[in-house]
Amino acid sequence: MRKGKPSITARKVALSIVTLGAKAGMDRVLPRGIVQATERLLVASGVVGARTVRWARSQRAVAIYEAFDSILPGQFEAFAHRKALCERQVRDALDLGTTQVLVLGAGYDTLGWRLAPEFPDVNFFEIDHPATARLKAKGIAAMGERDNLCLIAEDLGKRNLVDVLKNSVSWDQKARTIIVAEGLVMYLPADAVQGLFRQCAVVTGVGSRIAFSYIPAGTDGRPDVGRWSGLMLWGQKMIGEPWLWSIRPEELDAFLQPLGWTNAPTLAGTTVKHGVEFYVVATKDNSRDE
Template identity: 25%
Template sequence: MFYVPQSAIPGLSRTALGVCAFCALVNRNPTYRRVFYDPFAEQLFRNGSTEGPEVLDQATDWETVLKFADDRSVARRLVASVLWRKTFMQNRALTAIKNGARQIVVLGAGLDTLGLRLSNSHSHIPVFEVDRPETIEAKRSLVSSNFGVPPNVRYTAVDFSRETTLDKLQSLGYDHELGTVFIAEVSLEYVAPPEVADVYTMVRSNGSNETRFLTTYASTAAASQAQKEVDSIGNAVAGVGEPFRFNISPTEVSAYASEQGFSVLEHIFGRRGTEKYLSELGLGPETMDFPMDSLGASSFSLVQLRPT
């Protein structure tokens, strides 16, 4: 069964812990670490998961990380995928800020540390992090006790099925007239399609020329050589009570974005797109610890959108 960590805090998302674990483990690879380093993930995983101390104390170098992945049915490329996911979100967000955006909203923030990572270099940019009540409160507790919450990072709990995200954001000082970077990194996949459409409506209503929507799409029903792996992940997250609910394949991205009132500025998926993006980061096929051919079957997309 695909590995999903146990939570040490009631209500903390186990899939969020899984991504946090991958970020902490990628820190063990010297080459990867030069491209993406998360100085907060290890402590969050260590204290947020009952397995955190044991996993991290055993995975002391990259060889033991690979053994960990192989022993727990985790494809090596999935561990490494935080490289292109996290760098894409951070780099595109910083570009948008350089071009006039003045705030960041992270939807389904989980244990993502973007706000913490930018707190020193961009302390003037407010970062609003949104997630369901149990997860956001667990995150607030973990960050407070381990690092302290930076003044520009603000947490808000939203139940997408019952509450209006915009109202909750505005109560914390979010300005809907300002250019904003909205980020939904493997988070809307867990939300039912009608609520996903509501999120797109909210983002589109911002309307600023500087506003960007950085998001992901994952087709868990993709027919490909990765079907067995995709099914394993889907079954695992469903088994811990966090099933995928929203699926868009790479071939459907453009049409879906257009239906929601967005234009696609960038779409990275599959072997060709991911390999090109990795080369821009200074990572070639020889530096990756999995066959690059396996990316050809990937149904996972990184997308930058702009409201039309």
């Protein structure tokens, strides 16, 4: 991450959501209200101006994003599927009695802001790198803060999740929780990813779940997004948000198990690859709480 600068990739995902709102048929995939909320957040936070948002809504923007699919096949629409899967997992978890939602590497995601009033008895938390989290907080303050949404500014590559949440008075370690980490783990070093999953199990109660996305590793152990992988790895490094972590899909179960999580491929919509990422939902190994 560029020192003290807000995330470029978070801005890219948010602008893609706005553009997907202008693409025919995507309204059937995108969660309700996400496009309008994202547009408001981008402008209210000062991430981009109203003109850029208007441009992002244009058919020209749709065509440009679609052209980039020749480098990352399917990745444009994949952002809509990723948002849909995460929201579905959160709603399913809330139906099952989950009382806490934690979004890691939240960027300009609007799930917490949109769902907080609908679920007043649930506590929503978000964590992101300070430079991005501060901008987001400015936007949320302008759009209307939610009593049950807590925005936390921390570097998860440097600070332990357990310590971060200890400072948050409303966090309940025993509560059934759904954690969302979309488009995050590829940006963390391997030891931080391991530590994060382990700590996610420590800070959550029985019946908790985690929904996340990851880029698969190729035979050389590096992130594999197809024939343009080398170019993408270089480009990500150039913008100061290098891809650091990936894993082979067949190694995922063995990776998660000792960290307290069980891959749950039978949960709706999981183990699907959209664009360059796999989507996963894992359930917490409850034996550790007994």
